[in-house]
Amino acid sequence: MARKALIVIDMINPYDHEDAERLLPSAELAVPVIAGLLENARANGTPVIYANDNFGDWRSHHGEIVEAAMAGARPDLVKPLQPDGTSLFVVKARHSIFYETPLPFLLRQLDADHLILCGQVTEQCILYSALDAHIRHMRLTIPEDGVAHIHPDLAQAALRMMERNMGARVCAAGEVAC
Template sequence: MCNTGEAPRLALVVIDMVNTYDHEDAGLLIPSVRRVVPVLAELIGRAREADAPVIYANDSFGTWRSHHGELVDTALAGPHGDLVEPIRPDRGSLFVVKVRHSVFYETPLAYLLGQLGVGHVVLSGQVTEQCVLYSALDAHIRHLGVTVPKDAVAAIHPRLEAAALEMMERNMGARVTTAKQIDFARPAGDRC
């Protein structure tokens, strides 16, 4: 049956991809990130072409005086800048600094999404079994639609990633799909 009501606007949320990879699990995470970056770069490009909001939600690296430009510059100058360059924010990108796992926890993201008329988020980035999972739960309890492109999220532990994707789909009603199946020009509720 076709959705006859107005479908929610989509936004792409890029989680923690502006990263220095200077943390305990980086060695386990980087191979997954290398697989994800080309897919995510293409997904970001398609979102921008469709004029869908692209919102980076990123850890502050523990630097409380940091702003997004400083975070991007620090990550690009680090030993893994090649993982940041293809997906770096452009002038039209929005940026939310976070300090905990969820992109919603004590950030202005929910307010921003409301101002943009967004009712459905596409969660991408890292780490699937941590920040993506907790962000999906927080989106769900805020009555936002959630899509997770499984080839545009990176994980530390593949077994936990599989469990997290299943939890998002079963418990939170998330649509788990591939990046190529996401059409930013078509409203999220339009499945006809």
């Protein structure tokens, strides 16, 4: 039986990159929403997968990525979203969660064909990941209050594209059944 998976994209972040200052106001709003999605998914047995940048450190594993983020500029945004003992973790190097990662294999193992994408950045990694999921014939849900952006206008355009061109369900997190 096919099932949903909650994918948390790039939220384990030290916020020390070039666009961090522009991203932070939106991330601050998205973190409590994503924390609620995580709580619901874990309570309902929905797989939680973190797909996270390794920030070019090819010797790091997920624990070190979490440690670096907690030592970064905004540990208050990382702490509520930390992976638990049941979480799965995929390291990515580019914008899409699918590009040269083991995620497609993992999703087949989980028999997951409906992805709930949350995290950052709406107009970059969320959009590119949604497109890659769409071409793999996966169903998509994007909680618009559970994604963070750098450029509000581009984020709105990206959400509209995901809804119109990829058939994604774009809605408030409160409407998402994890």
